[in-house]
Amino acid sequence: MSADLRLEGVRVRRGGFALTLDLAVAAGEVVAVVGPNGAGKTTLLRAVAGLTALDAGRVTLGDRVLEDAAGGVRRSPQARRVGVVFQDLRLLPHLRIRDDVAFGLRSRGAPRVEAAARAGEWLARVGLGDRGGARPAELSGGQAQRVALARALASEPDLLLLDEPLAAVDVAARDGLRELLRTHLAAFPGPVLLITHDPTEAVALGDRVAVVEDGAVTQLGTPDEVAAAPASPWVARMLAGG
Amino acid sequence: MRPDPRGPRRTLAALSAPMAFLAACAAGPADAGGSGGPDPLVVFAASSLTEAFEALGAAFATIDGGVPVVVNLAGSQTLAAQLIEGAPADVFAAADATQLARVADAGLLAGPAEPFATNRMAIAVEPGNPRGITDLADLARDDLLVVLPAAEVPAGRYARAVLAAAGVTVVPVSLEPDVRAALSKVTLGEADATIVYTSDVAAAGGRVTGVAIPADLNVIATYPIAVLAGAPAGVDAAARFVAFVRSAEGRRILADHGFDAP
Amino acid sequence: MSRRDREGAGRRDAGLGPPRGVAVLAALAVVLIVLPLVGLVLRAPWSRLADLALDPAIRTALRLSLTASLVALGLSVLLGVPLAVVLARVPFRGRRIVRALVLLPMVLPPVVGGVALLAAYGRRGVVGGPLAALTGVTIPFSTAAVVLAATFVALPFLVVTVEGGVRQLDRGLEEAAATLGASRWTLLRRVVLPGLAPTLAAGAALAWARALGEFGATITFAGNLPGATRTLPLLVAVELERDPELAFLLSLAMLGISVAVLALLRDRWLGGWRGGDADRGAGGDA
Numbered sequence: 001m002s003a004d005l006r007l008e009g010v011r012v013r014r015g016g017f018a019l020t021l022d023l024a025v026a027a028g029e030v031v032a033v034v035g036p037n038g039a040g041k042t043t044l045l046r047a048v049a050g051l052t053a054l055d056a057g058r059v060t061l062g063d064r065v066l067e068d069a070a071g072g073v074r075r076s077p078q079a080r081r082v083g084v085v086f087q088d089l090r091l092l093p094h095l096r097i098r099d100d101v102a103f104g105l106r107s108r109g110a111p112r113v114e115a116a117a118r119a120g121e122w123l124a125r126v127g128l129g130d131r132g133g134a135r136p137a138e139l140s141g142g143q144a145q146r147v148a149l150a151r152a153l154a155s156e157p158d159l160l161l162l163d164e165p166l167a168a169v170d171v172a173a174r175d176g177l178r179e180l181l182r183t184h185l186a187a188f189p190g191p192v193l194l195i196t197h198d199p200t201e202a203v204a205l206g207d208r209v210a211v212v213e214d215g216a217v218t219q220l221g222t223p224d225e226v227a228a229a230p231a232s233p234w235v236a237r238m239l240a241g242g
Numbered sequence: 243m244r245p246d247p248r249g250p251r252r253t254l255a256a257l258s259a260p261m262a263f264l265a266a267c268a269a270g271p272a273d274a275g276g277s278g279g280p281d282p283l284v285v286f287a288a289s290s291l292t293e294a295f296e297a298l299g300a301a302f303a304t305i306d307g308g309v310p311v312v313v314n315l316a317g318s319q320t321l322a323a324q325l326i327e328g329a330p331a332d333v334f335a336a337a338d339a340t341q342l343a344r345v346a347d348a349g350l351l352a353g354p355a356e357p358f359a360t361n362r363m364a365i366a367v368e369p370g371n372p373r374g375i376t377d378l379a380d381l382a383r384d385d386l387l388v389v390l391p392a393a394e395v396p397a398g399r400y401a402r403a404v405l406a407a408a409g410v411t412v413v414p415v416s417l418e419p420d421v422r423a424a425l426s427k428v429t430l431g432e433a434d435a436t437i438v439y440t441s442d443v444a445a446a447g448g449r450v451t452g453v454a455i456p457a458d459l460n461v462i463a464t465y466p467i468a469v470l471a472g473a474p475a476g477v478d479a480a481a482r483f484v485a486f487v488r489s490a491e492g493r494r495i496l497a498d499h500g501f502d503a504p
Numbered sequence: 505m506s507r508r509d510r511e512g513a514g515r516r517d518a519g520l521g522p523p524r525g526v527a528v529l530a531a532l533a534v535v536l537i538v539l540p541l542v543g544l545v546l547r548a549p550w551s552r553l554a555d556l557a558l559d560p561a562i563r564t565a566l567r568l569s570l571t572a573s574l575v576a577l578g579l580s581v582l583l584g585v586p587l588a589v590v591l592a593r594v595p596f597r598g599r600r601i602v603r604a605l606v607l608l609p610m611v612l613p614p615v616v617g618g619v620a621l622l623a624a625y626g627r628r629g630v631v632g633g634p635l636a637a638l639t640g641v642t643i644p645f646s647t648a649a650v651v652l653a654a655t656f657v658a659l660p661f662l663v664v665t666v667e668g669g670v671r672q673l674d675r676g677l678e679e680a681a682a683t684l685g686a687s688r689w690t691l692l693r694r695v696v697l698p699g700l701a702p703t704l705a706a707g708a709a710l711a712w713a714r715a716l717g718e719f720g721a722t723i724t725f726a727g728n729l730p731g732a733t734r735t736l737p738l739l740v741a742v743e744l745e746r747d748p749e750l751a752f753l754l755s756l757a758m759l760g761i762s763v764a765v766l767a768l769l770r771d772r773w774l775g776g777w778r779g780g781d782a783d784r785g786a787g788g789d790a
Contacts, residue, residue, distance in 0.1 A: 051679050077682040090680035094698045103694075104684035155684055323745040387645065389727070394746050415645035416727030417734075419741070427727075431628040432644050 002027035003062020005048070005159055005191040010057035011069075012040075012047045018055075019043045019215040025191035032194045032206025036234055040215040041195040042087070045161050048193060049084050050077035061159055061191075078107075083157030087164040087195075089148045091136040097147045098123060098132035104155025122150040126180060142173035146180065153184060160185075160192045166201060181205060199238040203227055211235055281475045282310040283483055284330065286321040288337035288465070289422040290361065290397065290439045294499035295335065301495060302486050309479055317420030318342075319394040325350055325470070332473035332480040335465060335487070337361075337421075338396035342466045352477050355468035357504035358488050359496050362460050363397075363404050364440040365453035366428050373434050375453055378408040381435055389424050389433040390414040397421035400461045401437035407459045425450065439463065441500030464504060541759060548756040549749045556757055559750070564731050565739040572647060572735060573715040576654035580662045580711045585704065588666035589696070603667075610660045617656055618724025625652065625725075649726035650733050654715035662711040669703025670696075706769050713765045717758070 005025040012019045019040035025031045033041050046052040047067075048059060054069040067074045083104075092100050102119035106112065123129050126146040136144055145168050152160060162181075169177050182205060185192055196202050202209045203223040211219040211232055219231040230236040283302075287295045292315050299311030314321065314331070318341035325331060326348045335358070336342040342355050367375050373386060381388050390412065391398035398417070405412055415433065418424040425442050427433040429449040443452035467487060469480040486492050493503055556562055591603050609617055625632040625643045636642050643649050673696065681695045697704075719737040726733040734742070736758060744751040 049679075049683055051683075077679070078685050078687065080683075081685075082683055084680065084683040086676065086680060088676060090674075090676050092677060092681070092695065092698075094701075103681065103686070107681070107685040107687070107690050151684070317745075319745040323748065327748075387642065389645075392728070392742065394742075414729065415732075416729050418728065419723075430622065430626065432622065432626050432642075 002189040003064070003158065003191075005193070006058070006060045007048070008058045008060075010047065010059065011055045012043050012052060013055050014040075014043050014052070017043075017215060019047075019212075021210075021212070021217050023210060023217065023220075025193060027190055028188070030185050030192040030194055030205060030207045031210055032196060032202035032208070033210045033212055034196050034199050034202035034235070035212035037197055039212045041197075041212055042163060044212070045084070045163050045193065045195055048159070049082050049161055050075060050080050081158040083152035083155055083160045085145075085148045085152050085160075085162040085165055087167060089136075089144050089168060091144060091147055091151070093136055096133050096135055097128070097139070100136070101147065101151045101154050104151065104157075108155065119150075119154055122154040123147070125184070126150045140173075141168040141170060142177055145169055145177060149181070149184065153188070158190045160188055160190060161195075162192070163195045164197065165194065166196070166198075178204065199226075199235050203239070280309045280479075282312045283332045283475045283479055285311055285313045285333045285335065285483070286325065286329075286331045287313050287315055287335040288318045288321070288396065289315045289420040290337055290442055291315070291335060291465070292422065293445050294359075294441070294496050294501060297495050297499065298487055298492060301491070302483055305486070307482055308486075309475065311483065315422075317391070317395045317423075319396075320419065330472070330474045331470055332475045333467065333483055334470055335467040336396065337463060337465055338399060339464065339466055340399070341396060342468060345470075346468075350470055350472075352469040352471040352473065352480070355466040356484070356488065357464050358467045358484075358492070359465045359501040360504055361439045361441055361463040361465065361501055363400050363437055363455055363463070364443050365435055365455060366425055366438050366443050366446070366450040367435045367453060368428060368431065369448060369451050371451045371453065375435055377453070378405060378410045378455060378459065381405075381412045381437075382410050386434045387415050387432070388412050389416045389418055389427045389436045391421045391424045391436075391438075392417040392419060395420055396463065397424070397438060400463050403461045404437065404455060404459055407461075439500075444500035465501075544752065544756055544759055548752045552749065552753055555750065555753060561730060561739065562750075562754065565734055565736045568647070568650070568731065568734065569716055569736040572650045572654055573658075573712055575651045576658050576715040577708060577712045579651070579655045580659045580715070581704070581708060584659050584662035584707070584711070585666055585697075585700075588663045589670055589692075591663070592667045592670035606663055607660045609657050610664070614657065614718065614720025615724050616720075618653065618721035621649075621653055621656060621721060621725040625649070644725055645727040645729065645733065647726075647732055650722055650735060653721040653725050654718050657718050657721060658711040658715040661714050662707040665707030665710060666700060666703055669700050669707070672703075673699050709765050709768045713762060716761065 004027055007021060007023045010019070010021055017038075017040065021044070023031070033044060035041050043052060047054055050066065053074060054067050056069045058068045058070075059066040061080075065071075065073050065075075066080050091097065092103065095103070098116065098119050101122055102115040105115035105118060110118075120129065120132060123132055126149060128143060128146055128150070131139070131143070136147070139147065145165065149165070165181060166174055166177060178201070185194075185205065194202075194205055199209075203226065206223060209219075209221060209223050209226045210217050211226065213232060213234065219226055219235070226235065227239055230239060285295060285299065295313045295315075299313055302308045303310045316324075318336040318338065321334065322336070322341040322344045325334060325345050334342065334345055339355075345351065346355065365375060365378070365381070367373065375381065375386070380386070390401050393399065393402065395418075397420075416427065418427065421438050421442060424436040425438050425446060428436050429446060440452065443450055467484055469477055469484055471477070473480040487496075497503075587606065591599065591606075612620075622629060622644065624630050627633065627636050627642050627644070632643055643652065677699070678691055678695050681691055686694065717737055718735075719741070722733065722735055723738055723741075728734050728738050728742070736754065740751050740754045740758070743754060
């Protein structure tokens with residue numbers, strides 16, 4: 001059932017800047033996209049999620065065309081069945097987290113009781129089973145990050161996008177969260193695009209690493225390949241320092 | 243999008259013409275007595291006296307010992323309330339004795355009130371009388387929208403007296419604050435009929451048609467006029483105006499506007 | 505405040521606050537507004553307070569005012585929220601003109617509003633004329649006319665407040681909800697409207713107060729008949745000429761209602777709905 005994500009000839013202009021790339025992510029594979037701030041990583045995520053339109057190129061998931069600039073096809077974010085963990089989390093502030101996690105299920109028509117049950121399971125899987133009644137403002141950065149992850153996964157998407165999933169978390173909690181992430185990413189059947197500015201994180205979580213600088217992919221390879229022979233001085237510096 | 247720097251200047255330029263126009267309008271009547279001449283006389287007059295007192299004021303300004311006259315027009319009960327609250331005026335001309343008595347009771351008169359004109363009531367309907375109203379009884383019809391001056395307005399009291407004399411019960415759709423407001427509802431076409439003074443029907447010209455009320459049911463409205471104590475223009479000037487209003491010349495002007503002798 | 509606090513305050517201000525003259529003018533502004541209100545409180549016949557509940561004319565006018573203003577509020581919310589959302593979110597040609605037109609009743613003199621309503625809905629009006637000719641239904645002189653006049657003046661207040669609130673919403677939340685599969689209706693119902701709740705409350709309070717206080721348009725368009733169209737403000741005008749003490753008492757009552765409305769609002773209006781944030785400057789007191 002799970003399909004591969006393909007980005008072909010994708011080009012997105014944002015202000016005076018353009019992102020161009022070709023990339024394929026297999027089902028079950030985690031591609032970590034790493035690069036300095038302003039390189040175009042978030043633009044990439046928004047384009048795949050359907051929040052920013054392509055200027056050129058195609059995005060397909062298996063045999064479903066999510067977007068084709070030339071052919072005039074653009075599926076709305078709702079129709080793409082994509083799970084997104086945003087850098088700023090974006091938990092709905094007026095909802096209890098159990099309702100937030102159930103939001104995707106309810107939006108797609110699941111009955112209240114069933115959605116509540118599945119949400120409860122996911123909260124338990126991220127270690128927050130007993131905090132379901134809390135509101136986002138009452139949680140720590142790490143807890144909120146876990147809720148965001150649970151919410152994205154609970155809606156059972158075909159494709160998972162994560163933007164700086166460890167950025168909101170303090171150093172002490174980071175290791176535990178990284179392990180949690182690794183576990184769930186491994187279990188996720190579809191393709192995963194993980195955006196990060198931290199090469200050590202990319203190398204730790206990705207099956208492959210794509211280095212993006214100034215809107216283009218400058219290196220694509222396994223973590224070992226990238227770590228052994230970093231094509232970019234920036235990557236070399238970050239890996240050495242980490 | 244960068245803000246257009248010419249924008250604010252254009253707006254100011256565009257506003258200047260209408261502003262100048264409004265300023266000119268506002269300046270108009272105040273200049274009539276203003277610059278260097280004697281203080282204008284301030285007369286509070288019932289709204290049914292609108293045209294008559296404008297004419298009387300204009301005539302008074304030209305005679306020997308006359309001064310310009312400024313008239314404040316409203317329902318007599320409104321004027322009485324304003325005077326009691328301390329509004330400065332020289333003369334009060336009311337449409338009934340009740341409202342003038344309120345002012346007298348407040349100790350505001352310089353001398354006794356004297357009658358200066360009388361009036362009678364009439365039914366006012368839309369031009370051409372499209373609803374076929376012929377008498378007071380017609381006013382009770384369900385299909386008509388009838389307005390009346392409010393009970394505290396002298397015309398309202400007279401109207402109710404006339405209706406009571408005829409034994410007719412009217413359910414008005416609105417109670418207006420003065421007789422001219424009631425009349426305007428008919429001229430605007432919003433109401434089918436109202437009861438006003440015969441002088442109002444005359445003053446409205448072709449904008450209403452009058453339906454006469456039989457003399458045996460009609461009331462005679464007596465208009466009193468008085469000089470106010472503490473008159474800003476001076477009690478003498480005020481008394482001269484009152485005398486003028488009650489003179490033969492004054493009565494002629496009032497008759498021209500549909501009023502009868504007191 | 506201890507000496508240290510006062511010195512601290514001086515150090516914090518250190519030549520950056522407004523000049524002293526500004527404070528004097530500000531005080532004058534306060535006096536200008538507060539003095540009439542104090543006058544009202546002092547001159548009202550407190551001994552007759554019971555009349556507010558007992559006098560049948562007052563009870564009738566009060567019931568009419570409350571009913572009409574609440575219906576006007578309902579209409580304002582029903583029509584105003586969608587308009588605010590469209591003005592804030594949908595870029596169409598002539599949007600600025602439409603916004604200016606919709607806000608016009610806020611600056612129009614009320615009696616002019618009444619004349620305009622007559623021109624449209626009166627018996628010889630653009631809409632009212634054909635309506636009367638075809639159905640015999642006339643709008644002026646009815647409670648419906650009171651509601652119409654009140655809505656005409658109140659709706660813009662709601663629109664301007666809510667539009668500001670819509671513009672301040674976090675679009676990111678809607679993006680997140682969209683990726684979770686929320687339809688446009690679900691977005692509106694579960695993300696936008698809950699986010700608007702405080703601003704909507706403020707706009708509603710403002711609109712309701714405006715509807716309650718409307719006079720010029722009401723007396724011109726709806727007329728002045730006890731029970732049907734003589735609202736509280738109209739009653740005040742009538743009583744001022746008949747029983748001035750009662751007029752003062754009624755005015756005091758309406759002042760009380762206005763104070764209650766402001767208490768409801770508590771700083772939250774025209775977009776400043778996180779009231780008090782302006783105090784948290786670079787110094788960081790919070």
